[in-house]
Amino acid sequence: MTTATLPDLAPSPMPAPAALPQADAAPRPALIEAKNVSVFYGAFEAIKSVSLDVSTNEVVAFIGPSGCGKSTFLRSINRINDMVRGCRVTGELKIGGQDIYASGVDLVTLRRQVGMVFQKPNPFPTSIYANVTYGPRLQGVKKRQELDAIVEDCLRKAAIWDEAKDRLHTSALGMSGGQQQRLCIARALATRPSVLLMDEPCSALDPIATAKIEDLIVGLKKLVTIIVVTHNMHQAARVSDRTAFFYLGKLIEYDETSTMFTNPNQKQTEEYITGRFG
Amino acid sequence: MIADRADRSLHDRLTRGASAVAYTLSIGFTVVILVTLLCVVGYLFTLGFSSLSLGFFTHLPTGAAQGDVGGMKHAVLGTLILIALASIVGIPLGLLTGIYLSEYDTGSKLATPIRFICDVLAGVPSIVVGILGYELLVRPLGHYNGYAGALALAFIMIPIVARTTEEMLRLVPGNYREASIGLGATKAETILQVIMPAATGSLVTGIMLAIARVAGETAPLLFTALGSRLLSTDPNEPMPSLTVQIFTYATGPSPDQQKLAWAGILVLIGLIFVLNLAIRFAASRRVGSKR
Ligand SMILES: Nc1ncnc2c1ncn2[C@@H]1O[C@H](COP(=O)(O)OP(=O)(O)O)[C@@H](O)[C@H]1O
Ligand SMILES: [Mg+2]
Numbered sequence: 206m207t208t209a210t211l212p213d214l215a216p217s218p219m220p221a222p223a224a225l226p227q228a229d230a231a232p233r234p235a236l237i238e239a240k241n242v243s244v245f246y247g248a249f250e251a252i253k254s255v256s257l258d259v260s261t262n263e264v265v266a267f268i269g270p271s272g273c274g275k276s277t278f279l280r281s282i283n284r285i286n287d288m289v290r291g292c293r294v295t296g297e298l299k300i301g302g303q304d305i306y307a308s309g310v311d312l313v314t315l316r317r318q319v320g321m322v323f324q325k326p327n328p329f330p331t332s333i334y335a336n337v338t339y340g341p342r343l344q345g346v347k348k349r350q351e352l353d354a355i356v357e358d359c360l361r362k363a364a365i366w367d368e369a370k371d372r373l374h375t376s377a378l379g380m381s382g383g384q385q386q387r388l389c390i391a392r393a394l395a396t397r398p399s400v401l402l403m404d405e406p407c408s409a410l411d412p413i414a415t416a417k418i419e420d421l422i423v424g425l426k427k428l429v430t431i432i433v434v435t436h437n438m439h440q441a442a443r444v445s446d447r448t449a450f451f452y453l454g455k456l457i458e459y460d461e462t463s464t465m466f467t468n469p470n471q472k473q474t475e476e477y478i479t480g481r482f483g
Numbered sequence: 484m485i486a487d488r489a490d491r492s493l494h495d496r497l498t499r500g501a502s503a504v505a506y507t508l509s510i511g512f513t514v515v516i517l518v519t520l521l522c523v524v525g526y527l528f529t530l531g532f533s534s535l536s537l538g539f540f541t542h543l544p545t546g547a548a549q550g551d552v553g554g555m556k557h558a559v560l561g562t563l564i565l566i567a568l569a570s571i572v573g574i575p576l577g578l579l580t581g582i583y584l585s586e587y588d589t590g591s592k593l594a595t596p597i598r599f600i601c602d603v604l605a606g607v608p609s610i611v612v613g614i615l616g617y618e619l620l621v622r623p624l625g626h627y628n629g630y631a632g633a634l635a636l637a638f639i640m641i642p643i644v645a646r647t648t649e650e651m652l653r654l655v656p657g658n659y660r661e662a663s664i665g666l667g668a669t670k671a672e673t674i675l676q677v678i679m680p681a682a683t684g685s686l687v688t689g690i691m692l693a694i695a696r697v698a699g700e701t702a703p704l705l706f707t708a709l710g711s712r713l714l715s716t717d718p719n720e721p722m723p724s725l726t727v728q729i730f731t732y733a734t735g736p737s738p739d740q741q742k743l744a745w746a747g748i749l750v751l752i753g754l755i756f757v758l759n760l761a762i763r764f765a766a767s768r769r770v771g772s773k774r
Binding site: 285325343344396 | 590656658659660661662663664665666667668669672676677680681
């Protein structure tokens, strides 16, 4: 009954870019490594033997037509799919070298390290302050000063401090959709994750709110590794370093975003990106 | 094209006509029900108020059948004790059952029978519960007692609280659960800190329904707590209650006692009303303080 703990992945200050020897040439260490991962809902295989790596502090976009399994794969990275009855994962999925599906993995620790932002903004029907402090409080942070500091820090990181600072103790549901989504990002950051999973975070938002979230994603890259599901090609092109194209549960192509969008290897990728199907 | 438009306007007119009829009917029936309700309440108030006095709450029955029949202090106190004891047992058990059914039933074979039993129990005539209480808790002890009465009432509360709790927790959006689990909360933390607070208002309504229901029960108490003309705070003794006292007086021959029964009914309704407000206030304060 020993509980395997995941290595401490709390965001370490990034070395200054200059210290990195030619960041592009040398492959960065892989933080997330998936090898032959398949995900089943009952007998239905929603993800079919997918292998991909995600490096520290990069933004990866998952694209592909609806129902191709983007969410399913994303949700197996923080094991939130465990909540779905009949959902089963095979293959190997490692974060920071630790197999997250090994027996004895502590799900609470895993989910603190791998934060998630959902398609529909889902703040709790409590105050803005209580939303941000929810995670830290569960971790046992009680001191008012500490909590205050976390709230300000996370709201600033999520670029919502200025809009929220005068109404911290009012209901989060009184905010606009875009503000709610940034609050959800702040709430996720409050557990100091090293990975942030975002499932179509802008699909319920207007263009201006979308632009703010996109800026945020690019800015947050320094702090966390981000995987963002999107069905908006332009968004993928704007925010991501690498893009993975899924189709019918398979990973069709995974490459630098610039390559994917200018010179894709696979015909299906090109057809999807140019809007010929999907 | 013109024919098409004529068609559409005919259809429009029909729908509008139907909608007007439905509207009128619903207004009409609302009025009928409101008037009936007002008549009942009015009748009750006229009869009840005239015989209600401070003495009702401060005096015990004198034993006299005519003239000064005394008050119902003993019955008010007895009802409060019985409701409190029944709530202490019934509400937690009901809530826990409801939480199990809504949050922990992941396709186990246990949930369906529990749900079925709850539904059956909720429909069991209360006199049956009274007889059950008599057989299980009065006969073995050899005397009528308040505990038996309170447990009989709790038995009626459990399925009501359980089923409303289940329904209300199911209404809490699933994405709150995901958000909480995604932040590293355990299932228990999620239920206690997110789901229950989000449903507090409706959970309180369910609890109130159950309390109101048992506060008005007579049959289960007749066979268990029995009733008494004496002031009693020991639940191991027979316990008086408003409903049983009202029943005794109202079915008795004395016109003065019958009048007091009317006052008793008014007090019972007032009691339920006050309890309702108090619980709502307490719940809103408790949830408010957390935010
Ligand atoms: N809870 C579930 N139970 C059964 N099948 C599911 C469930 N969730 C998703 N699926 C199926 O898995 C496939 C992939 O779904 P999803 O990951 O949501 O796709 P995407 O996010 O790319 O639109 C779809 O065919 C979908 O019907
Ligand atoms: Mg999806």
